[in-house]
Amino acid sequence: MLRNIALLMMATLLSGCAAAGVVIYDGSKKSNRPLVVQTMAEARPDLPSEAAADCVIKVMTIRETIALGTSDTTRLTSAARQTILGYAAREKAVACLASLPKTGAA
Numbered sequence: 432m433l434r435n436i437a438l439l440m441m442a443t444l445l446s447g448c449a450a451a452g453v454v455i456y457d458g459s460k461k462s463n464r465p466l467v468v469q470t471m472a473e474a475r476p477d478l479p480s481e482a483a484a485d486c487v488i489k490v491m492t493i494r495e496t497i498a499l500g501t502s503d504t505t506r507l508t509s510a511a512r513q514t515i516l517g518y519a520a521r522e523k524a525v526a527c528l529a530s531l532p533k534t535g536a537a
Contacts, residue, residue: 459500460488466499469507470515478531486527487519 467487472480491499495518502511518524 459497462500463488463491463496466507466511467515470512471519473512474516474519475528477533477535478528479534482531483519483528486524486531487515489527490521490524491518 464484467484468480471478471483471487475483488496499511499514502508519528
């Protein structure tokens with residue numbers, strides 16, 4: 432009986448931690464988006480920047496998303512820009528970017 436109660440309490444605590452983790456991840460993803468959109472608009476003006484940002488955000492790991500989200504997201508620093516361009520150079524991001532329609536700007 433005590434073991435079941437302990438397991439139930441542990442499951443409850445862990446679910447609370449997981450929920451907090453989801454909130455942190457979602458918040459980081461939301462705060463990253465403007466930086467990624469701006470970077471892609473500057474680096475790839477031939478692509479729709481929102482869609483290009485989606486390609487980059489999709490290849491970012493949870494840890495990378497949170498790390499970028501907890502950095503200075505009020506402005507695009509050169510370090511953040513280089514980090515985002517690194518994610519954009521990943522094979523899956525490159526393939527996604529290549530599938531986007533060109534905007535005509537370049």
